[in-house]
Each structure stands twice: as C-alpha cells, then as structure tokens.
Amino acid sequence: MDLTHIFQQRIHNSQVSNDSHKPQRSPIIQKWFSGLIVLLFLLLPFFPFMNDYWIDVAFFVGIYALLGLSLNIVLGEVGLFDLGHTAFYAIGAYTTAILNTQFNIPILLLLPLSAIMAGAFAYLVMSPVIHLRGDYLCIVTIGIGEIVRIIIVNNPWGLTNGPNGITGIGVPQIGPLMILSSTHFYYLIWGLIALAIIALIRLQRSRIGRAWNYIREDAIAAELNGIDVRSYKLLAFVLGAAIAGITGNVYASKMMIISPDSFLFMESALLFCIVLLGGLGSVPGTLFGAAVIVVFPEIFRQFASFRLLFFGAALMVMMIFRPGGILPRRRGHVGLEGLGIRNLPQPDEILVQNGQNRVQNLRASLPKITNPDSSAILETKRITLHFGGLTAVNFFDLHVKPKKITSLIGPNGAGKTTLFNIITGIYRPSQGQVFFQNKEITGLKPHQIVQKGIARTFQNIRLFPNMTCLENVMSGPHCHARTNYWSAILRTPTQYQEEKTIVEISSHRLHQVGLWEYRNELARNLPYGKQRYLEIARALATSPQLLILDEPSSGLNDKESEDLMELLQSLISEGFTILLIEHDMNVVMGVSDWIAVMDMGSKIAEGVPADIYNHPVVIEAYLGKEEE
Ligand SMILES: Nc1ncnc2c1ncn2[C@@H]1O[C@H](COP(=O)(O)OP(=O)(O)OP(=O)(O)O)[C@@H](O)[C@H]1O
Secondary structure, three states: OOHHHHHHHHHHHHHHHHHOOOOOOOHHHHHHHHHHHHHHHHHHHHOOOOOHHHHHHHHHHHHHHHHHHHHHHHHHHOOOOOOOOHHHHHHHHHHHHHHHHHHOOOHHHHHHHHHHHHHHHHHHHHHHHOOOOHHHHHHHHHHHHHHHHHHHHOOHHHOOOHHHOEOOOOOOEEOOEEOOOHHHHHHHHHHHHHHHHHHHHHHHOOHHHHHHHHHHHOHHHHHOOOOOHHHHHHHHHHHHHHHHHHHHHHHHHHHOOEOHHHHOHHHHHHHHHHHHHHOOOOHHHHHHHHHHHHHHHHHOHHHHHHHHHHHHHHHHHHHHHOOOOOOOOOOOOOOHHHHOOOOOOOOOHHHHHHHHHHHHHHHHOOOOOOOOOOOOOEEEEEEEEEEOOEEEEEEEEEEEOOOOEEEEEOOOOOOHHHHHHHHOOOOOOOEEEEEEOOEEOOOOOHHHHHHHOEEEOOOOOOOOOOOEHHHHHOOOHHHHOOOOHHHHHHOOHHHHHHHHHHHHHHHHHHHHOOOHHHOOOEHHHOOHHHHHHHHHHHHHOOOOOEEEEEOOOOOOOHHHHHHHHHHHHHHHHHOOEEEEEOOOHHHHHHHOOEEEEEEOOEEEEEEOHHHHHOOHHHHHHHHOOOOO
16 A cells, blocks of 8 residues: 555545534535635725735635646546646646747737646646656656646747747737736636536546445455546546636736746645645635635745745644544535435335336336357456466356346365456456357457446455445446536536436436435445445446356355345346356355356356265365275
8 A cells, every 4th residue: 555545545534433423514604605715705805904915915815726627637636646737737828928928929828728728738748647646646646747848948839939938918908908907817817717627526426426425445346346537537637627727817817927936846845735724625624725825925924934834834734633624524425415416206115116116117128038048248258368477267167047047156275266366357368258149249348348238246345435326326327427517517407317317327326226215424434344335336227137146145144145046036136147256155055056166277167056966076276086
C-alpha cells in the first residue's frame, strides 16, 4: 500500500465516521442558507470596508477557489493525486494570451477555447499514464507540471516570449460592457464559480459522480461491475483541466501580463493545500481553503515569506486531528433523498415494485432458450495461463449450461479463481479462448464483459465500503445507462428517467437479497454475511445472464448458507445461469446441476453431484493418496 493510498483512506474514513449519522439539515433551511451566502457574495463589493484592494483580494480568492474546485474533481471525487494541476491553468492562460495578442481574438471567445485546449492537453498527456496509481501518478503529474513550465520558459516558436512572459493582453467585453474594474472581474470570477458549483453538484448527484466515487473506493470492483474506469478517470482529468483552463483565461485578462513565474510547482502545491485544508470533495471547504490561502498572507504581510512553512505545518496538524478538512464534505448521499434525484416515487417501497416490473419486462424481452441441456452459455476452450514458471490453468475446457448451476471445485491453489479471473477479463490467457453466448470474449476488458451479461462476486469481499448499500447496488445498472456528463449537468428528462430506473432496479435487487432495511446504511457497517449478500445484489443489478460467484458461502453460518442455497435456487427459477466456486460441500452437492473438478490447473473430473461425490480421483485430489 503506498503513501497516497493511506492518506486517502484516512481522509475518507474520517469523513464518513463524522457525517454518516448526523441529522441532515432540512431542505428549506439549506435553501435559505445558500440564498444568504449568494446574497453576501453579490453585495460584498458594496460593503463599507471594501475598497479596490480588498475586491482584488476577493477576486484572487475566486481564482484559487475555481482552481481548487477543478482539482477537487480529480482529487476529491476520484481520489487521484494530481500535483501538476497548474499546467492546465497555464495552458488556459497562454492560449488566451497568445491568441489575443497575436490574432486579436476577443477574450470572451477565448474562454471556451482555453477550456478546450486545457482539456485536450489533459487528455493527451494523461491517456498513456492514467493506469498509474497512488505515488506513481503523483510523481508523473509533478513531471507534467514542470515540463509545461520549462517549455513555456524556452519560448517555443517564439510564442511565449520565454521568461519575460506576454504583455498587453486585452480585457473581456460583453456587448458594450468592458470588464475593466476590480468589481467587474470580481463578478466575472464568482459568476463562473457559481456555474462550476452547480455543474459539480449535479455531477456528484449523477451516475457520473457515483462512478468516480466507486473508482475512489475500489477501482477493481468498479471495473468488474461494468464501470469503464479508464474513461472515467480521464473524464475527471479533462473536466478538471477545462475548468483550470477557464481560470487561466480570466487570470490572464485580469493581469494583462503573464509569465512562467505564475505557474510554478508551488502553485500546484498550494492548490493541494486548499483542497486538503478545506475538505476533500467539499465545495464550501474549497472556498474556505482558498480564502485562507489568499487572505492570510495579505493580513500577515510581514510573515508572507513564511507562508508555505505555515501551510505545511497546518496540513500536518490537520492530518492528525481533522483529516477530513476544516469543512469536510457532508455526505448528502446518506438517505434516499440525498441521492439528489427529484420526484422519486413515494413511499420508498414503490421503488421496489417498479424495479421488479422493470426486471420482469427486461427478462421477457430476452430470446428464449429452448433446449438448455444441449447448449452452453459459457465455454472455455483450452484455456491456459502461466504465472512465470507456474501453470495456474492448464488447457481447461468448461461448459456452462444455461439456467443451471455449475460448480467448479478443487483443493486450495487448484486455479479456480484464476480461471474466473480469465473469464471476467482480469487476466488475458496465455492460450485458449472464452466464448459467451457463442461469441468470443477473450481479451475484452472487464467492464465490457459485464456489459455483455457476465457479473461476478469476489472471494475476498470487495464492496464500496464508504457508500450506502443502495449506492453500492446502484453501480450495477450503470453499465446499461447511456446519458453523459452534459445530460447530468443539464439534468435532461432522459437523464432523470435513467437515474430513476437505476434506483428502482437497485431497490428491487436489494430487497430480493433481504437487505432493503439496510438501504441507507454504509456497506462497511454491515455484518460479514450481509456484505456477501450485498455483493450478490450488486452483481444482480447489472442484469446479467451469467452470475459467477466465488465462494459465496465463505464466512456464513449454517443458517446463512441454507438461505444462500434458497436464494441460488430462486435465481435459477428467475432465469439466471450460475457458475460457482465453493468449498462447502453441502452447498455444492445441494444446489449444483453439474460439477467440474480442478486440480493443479487441469480438469480431473466432471459430472452430476452423485457421480462426483464418490469419484476416487476427486477424493484423492482432496485427501491425497493413501500410502501403499
Ligand atoms: N497474480 C498471481 N501471480 C502469481 N501467481 C498467482 C497469481 N494468482 C494466483 N497465483 C497462483 O496460481 C495458483 C492458483 O491460484 P488460485 O487462486 O486460482 O487457486 P484457487 O483454486 O482459487 O485457490 P483457493 O481455493 O485457495 O482460492 C496458486 O498457486 C496461486 O499461488
């Protein structure tokens, strides 16, 4: 486990323990409170103590707040450490400065262009490294930040004017209104912040924001539940960079001169401080963090040179005593109303009924399997995988018949989980092919395999621990939703319909496994047995054809194992196919239609339970050979 991961866990754990059981503020009080804050910001330039100097300070608080919000998408929502965020800010500022001074393009036209350039740059540079995690990604982003600054200093094609920077940048003009005064710039930046906050909150309360949070909680579980982790991480970087690019545009037009000195590594470090001091993922926290970082050095000017020392010390103290930040994110997601989906049917139980209807309609629309005994829904052909010198799976052929329970058994280390990992796309086999519904799926990415209709659970439970049970299950239908981030920001009717469908299907699946009463409880607070059921509900919510369960009865008591057997039988009646790895022979013999036995990567026997039970080769594999 790397340092950034430990850091991240500490922060998120503290947020959840602080907030999950706090009573939520009533919506009316929240609206009044928000209204009051907006009024305060609108009237601020007219307060008696405000002169141009302090309005400029408020403008710079806005600049850092907008940068902090943009970094928060990457750092707070997805949990990726980006210490080179200033690079995107610089791209926005230099795009504006170069195109305005050399081609006379109006500043306001350059606002979207700065966003596009910074976003495109983020896409280009982050694409090859987005798979990196923790400390490695952190170091790469520092490198990107420095490379951009050094390129600017080297004055490529005479565009950036090197260390001297670019002067004579124009001012924005809206119709006849020239944005010139401190007050104008104050309203411009805080207006943009208001738009960014609305967009960010809408994203947080959509499948996009939830996908980011699933990745932050457990990227592997997210990918294996149908979420395209790579694309969502890139989206976060691109959106964050686009907002930083916009900030660069406003900064350049306000200063009228920019130079590489404004985009040092220390600026990225300051942004990091803003987000962590204020509260990771918290909008008010980011605004507060920006105010502290900008206003403190203004008030204590004689100590300004010590500011980094002070912020560093403050961060250390915070990490020890208040790792969630000064104003940590209040998890509005706790509770159904906190999902932020308006006009959900009431009472909650209607969601369950609606979900059941939807699932039944979906199943009715699937092609009918006329003869389940003669066809295979899943087939592996001569699957082989080597780990160095070890052959974990050796020319393994498996046939899984539709609407049946097939069990894969074998002693510890036989290669069962490895075979599951190959089927679900975690490993690419050294040799052999996997077919699902007669189409080859070998080498597809895990989320693509989920979309095709294969879902799985894990031997060691992998839930999203700091999210509620319902939110966990809501990751399932995500892979079938189609609306994008624009729909989420604009809250289109299609997006609302999709969100409603996601909640309904998830409610039904949660109810089906007997966890409806825990819908608003954090997954990590559930007892072990119920966590296993939650994993099954989450897999079911992807609406799979084939459900792959890796030791589902592990850790369950006898009663829970019996309930599990009943649940598995009921899933078969519903039309699912199940592939099971199981060590509990009562469960295996009780539910299986067909059993394949694996030892040292190879298939040593297969047949109906009665045949396998007394099979000498199987007994030998489990118990060993008797000495002559
Ligand atoms: N990522 C890996 N790298 C190297 N070796 C691995 C890896 N994953 C599994 N193995 C090895 O492959 C063999 C098969 O492991 P696997 O986990 O598939 O067995 P299993 O049948 O699922 O065992 P169990 O029932 O104990 O879970 C073991 O010897 C294991 O140590």
